[in-house]
Amino acid sequence: MVRNVAGLLPELEDEDFYLLSGVEQGMRFSEWVQREKLPKFSDLTEEEVDYRLERCLKRGLIEKKTIQYEGYTLQFEGYDALALRTLVQRETISEFGSPLGVGKESDVYEVRSYKPLALKYHREGYTNFREVHKERDYASENEHVSWMYTARKAAEREHDILETLYPDVSVPQPIDQNRHAIVMEKMDGVELSRTRLEADQVLGVLDLLVEEIANAYASGYVHADMSEYNVFVNEAGVKIFDWPQAVTTDHENASEFLRRDLTNIVGYFRRKYPQHVPEGIDSDDVADAIEAGTFESVEADV
Ligand SMILES: Nc1ncnc2c1ncn2[C@@H]1O[C@H](COP(=O)(O)OP(=O)(O)O)[C@@H](O)[C@H]1O
Numbered sequence: 001m002v003r004n005v006a007g008l009l010p011e012l013e014d015e016d017f018y019l020l021s022g023v024e025q026g027m028r029f030s031e032w033v034q035r036e037k038l039p040k041f042s043d044l045t046e047e048e049v050d051y052r053l054e055r056c057l058k059r060g061l062i063e064k065k066t067i068q069y070e071g072y073t074l075q076f077e078g079y080d081a082l083a084l085r086t087l088v089q090r091e092t093i094s095e096f097g098s099p100l101g102v103g104k105e106s107d108v109y110e111v112r113s114y115k116p117l118a119l120k121y122h123r124e125g126y127t128n129f130r131e132v133h134k135e136r137d138y139a140s141e142n143e144h145v146s147w148m149y150t151a152r153k154a155a156e157r158e159h160d161i162l163e164t165l166y167p168d169v170s171v172p173q174p175i176d177q178n179r180h181a182i183v184m185e186k187m188d189g190v191e192l193s194r195t196r197l198e199a200d201q202v203l204g205v206l207d208l209l210v211e212e213i214a215n216a217y218a219s220g221y222v223h224a225d226m227s228e229y230n231v232f233v234n235e236a237g238v239k240i241f242d243w244p245q246a247v248t249t250d251h252e253n254a255s256e257f258l259r260r261d262l263t264n265i266v267g268y269f270r271r272k273y274p275q276h277v278p279e280g281i282d283s284d285d286v287a288d289a290i291e292a293g294t295f296e297s298v299e300a301d302v
């Protein structure tokens with residue numbers, strides 16, 4: 001797990017960030033940035049670089065190797081610190097709060113500006129990155145920066161998709177994005193997986209959810225990872241989140257993904273609320289209707 005760096009921010013100085021962003025810049029060319037190149041990349045003197053390297057190493061923000069040459073690379077924590085600092089400087093974030101969720105591919109924290117927000121650090125490529133790190137002899141360069149690149153691309157993608165979908169589709173409002181981090185509205189409510197709906201709400205919630213899937217389709221996207229874990233419910237309705245893997249409706253597998261999404265959701269409702277989901281609801285019929293733009297309600301055909 002990646003440590004929460006928010007607590008470190010107050011003790012980090014401008015020059016520490018020059019150093020971190022110097023390492024980040026050097027990593028565009030090579031995973032391990034040579035010590036000699038750091039004064040130039042970070043715009044610091046030799047002595048200052050040594051002092052800052054020491055401080056950042058001690059805090060686990062960077063890592064050092066001395067095989068072949070003395071080199072440095074960012075840890076995910078260092079990358080988090082850079083993103084967080086940028087978001088603070090932009091005044092997107094003014095306070096840092098507690099964890100909202102740890103996913104397979106993300107860490108999500110509550111943050112604040114004038115209202116509660118959610119900060120999601122993307123971790124795509126993380127597991128792979130740690131494994132590679134353990135096993136690797138330092139000879140093989142270049143599979144490296146992929147974790148940084150993969151995580152950043154995922155964040156950019158998720159932010160772009162939220163911007164397209166919001167507010168036509170019920171998704172968290174996107175607020176800002178930097179590096180591998182996105183800031184969005186903090187959702188109220190609970191994950192669908194962690195709630196038990198009242199008998200008389202079951203069909204209504206299923207219907208709302210499928211309506212949002214249809215709305216997203218009409219806005220050009222299929223979620224492609226729909227499940228009870230990526231849906232929040234509250235009194236006001238439902239919200240669908242976790243969009244980085246979504247595909248556009250003209251993607252060659254869009255139809256397959258749409259069908260899988262609907263099968264997952266209808267299947268979940270059927271397993272959890274067998275009494276309340278009519279047999280006649282067929283996820284393929286629903287998918288057909290969504291693709292044709294004629295979807296009205298899951299009960300229409302029952
Ligand atoms: N905007 C948000 N507001 C509140 N909680 C959130 C928000 N976004 C994510 N979470 C919480 O964090 C968890 C992981 O987020 P998610 O986007 O699903 O990432 P992953 O790809 O890791 O599954 C979610 O299951 C949810 O509980």
Ligand SMILES: [Mg+2]
Binds near residue numbers: 103229230242
């Ligand atoms: Mg998720």
